Amino acid sequence: MNNTAPFIPFDIKCYTKLHEKFEFLFEPELINEICHLGTLKKFEGGQVIMDINQQVTHIPLIVSGSVKIMTEDEEGHELLLYYLELGDTCAITLNCCTSSAKSAIRAVTEESTELLFIPVEQMDTWMTTYKKWRVFVLDSYNTRVMELLKAVDNLAFHNMDDRLKRYLKDKVWVSKSDELNITHYEIANDLNSSRVVISRLMKKLEKEGLIKQGRNRVKILNYTEW
DNA sequence: ACATTAAGTGATT
DNA sequence: AATCACTTAATGT
Incomplete structure (x- = not known):
């Protein structure tokens, strides 16, 4: 040796x-x-x-x-x-x-x-x-x-809801997962917006059936259609 | 049980 | 779209 x-x-x-x-x-x-x-x-x-x-x-x-x-x-x-x-x-x-x-x-x-x-x-x-x-x-x-x-x-x-969608799309792409561990506050920070605004838009996306969300997590539904 | 943090909402600008 | 003020819900100790 x-x-x-x-x-x-x-x-x-x-x-x-x-x-x-x-x-x-x-x-x-x-x-x-x-x-x-x-x-x-x-x-x-x-x-x-x-x-x-x-x-x-x-x-x-x-x-x-x-x-x-x-x-x-x-x-x-x-x-x-x-x-x-x-x-x-x-x-x-x-x-x-x-x-x-x-x-x-x-x-x-x-x-x-x-x-x-x-x-x-x-x-x-x-x-x-x-x-x-x-x-x-x-x-x-x-x-x-x-x-x-x-x-x-x-x-x-592009307005905020568009920017938010793009953000989520990019995020799914880089993390290679459609389940994101992220808070509304963090999203707002990345987009130079406020948490309240993001919360409202996220709620809208949820109602449209594009996402499912919970505390600290967002799931992007049928990503291929985004 | 209580404190802390995340998210939801109406009203105002 | 942003901010305020407040509520509700989830989570940690």
């Missing part, structure tokens, strides 16, 4: 896991580099992994779970912008990194989530050495801008 065996620099299982998860995105050599230079961290649901005005030193890459990205107004009311899932990264953060600016957003884990933090310095070198990294960065930038546009459109052109 080799006595150095327990002291391998990284977890073999984790190593192969990352290869499986990211082979569709990156070159194998790049995944090797990611394994060596990145740090994998696990979070419980509801943890703030990056906050507004925080200095950005690492780029987060989602390995499992999901993260919600939000802004805040002067009074501290939040607004959900979009979610990040497997293989996603936050392009807003990417921009912060290169310009060494501070974060404009807050990132909160939606469920228990694994994140791979890559030091900013790697950005530039990988941009020139790995084609797939370049494509990944540009692509993710693009999809984030699209998501932002969607959020703005939603905010500007």
